Amino acid sequence: HPNQMAQVFAGNMKTVLRYEDSSILDQALAVLPLERLYNFADADPENHQDALIKELLNWFKNDFFTWVDIPNCSVCGSSTQPSTESPLPTADEQKFGAGRVEVYKCISNSCGAMERFPRYNNPAILLQTKRGRCGEWANAFGLLCRALGSRVRFVWNSEDHVWIEVYSPHQKRWIHTDPCENAWDNALLYSKGWGKKMAYCIAFEATGPIDVSRRYIRDIEDQLPRYLISEADLKSLLAYLRLKYRTLPIDQLLRLYYEDVQELAELNSYKANAESLPDITSLRLNPRSSGSAEWIKSRGENGR
Missing domain, CATH: 2.20.25.10 (N-terminal domain of TfIIb)
Incomplete structure (x- = not known):
């Protein structure tokens, strides 16, 4: 129902707008092991920001946050x-x-x-x-990415998972990250690793949301029917929210518009058929690792 979708979208925008709150960002900086992160990233100056986030993933998963089933x-x-x-x-x-x-x-x-x-x-x-399930993991991790200066998106999936995208200044594209799985740039993790079929993947940034489903669902057999909202209403809702949150100077608006065009070309290049899939034998596509075996099985995320 369009109203339900609008409520979900409003909630996710609220989440990502908290990442712009300077008092919350100060709290985030206070918990970060900055010396460790920067020592790691300084060894790779060309990919400095990417390296920062990769090491943040390691620290977050192994030393900071705890998974809670019960x-x-x-x-x-x-x-x-x-x-x-x-x-x-x-x-x-x-x-x-x-x-x-x-x-x-x-x-x-x-x-x-x-x-x-x-x-x-x-x-x-x-x-x-410092504990929770995927919602808490993604939310806390997204804030820490923002505190390190990355542009951040909170990605909502209609089949009850959430993750984070960060913008790579070096690669000039948005990159999938999942703190629960210590995953970097592994967009096919869900459909090909966990065996998860999905309908919608919507990314929320402080400047509004975008439908990134094609990045994560590239094979027609992994696409669930999209019946929560008509495609026309979804487009209108996304456009309305982008307009609402993009009250920015003209140079920033032009940069965002240029990025939108580039990203649309990227998403359209993932035709919803198997031909566009990379060789999945070379990818790190594992069944879900966060959560108990019973919980993962109950969600149908234990691989094919």
């Missing part, structure tokens, strides 16, 4: 199980953008404490909690 009890450390309760977020949780809260019960008879897992949307609080 949280452990914060009282005694035991496992928990999902509770039937679905409470509203507290005032504090809402303040940090938690639209909903998952609740779990400790399985230890001597403890039995309830464990709350608020699903925060504000990346500032995620720099402190």
Whole structure:
């Protein structure tokens, strides 16, 4: 339904506009291991910004953020199980953008404490909690990319995954990154690695959204029907939001327009048939690595 899509788009624009907030960016800079990142990138001056983000991916996945399937009890450390309760977020949780809260019960008879897992949307609080699923991972990682000076997009996928694109000044194109998988420039990871069929992939930047589905869905057999909104309404919605957020000086508007044209040519070059696929034997296309085997299987992301 067009109204539902408009709500989803508004929420994602809100996410990416937080990356422009100087107070949140200051908090991001405070947690970054700048010396490590710059030492790594300085060794490759030509690709300096790309190298920064590649090392950020490594650090983020291996040393900073933690994946949560089912949280452990914060009282005694035991496992928990999902509770039937679905409470509203507290005032504090809402303040940090938690639209909903998952609740779990400790399985230890001597403890039995309830464990709350608020699903925060504000990346500032995620720099402190340092845990979550793909939404939290992408949101926090996108903020850190922005703090390092990259232009950033938050990519929403209609089949319940999100990831990040960063603009490469050296390659002059947008590059796929996925912090959950420590993936760089691997756009076929989902369709060919995880065996994930998709309908929409929409990228949200501070200057508005763009439909990048063709970058990620290049084979007709991986394309799910696009029935959430008519193509005409989708085009109108994207154009409206770009117009709304592009109140910029003329030189910046011209640069964005020029980039749009280049990107459109790139996306159109990925014809939705197998002929345009690179040799997939040479790509790093693995089944999903983040999350438990059971959870991945339930989502149909365990490869073909």
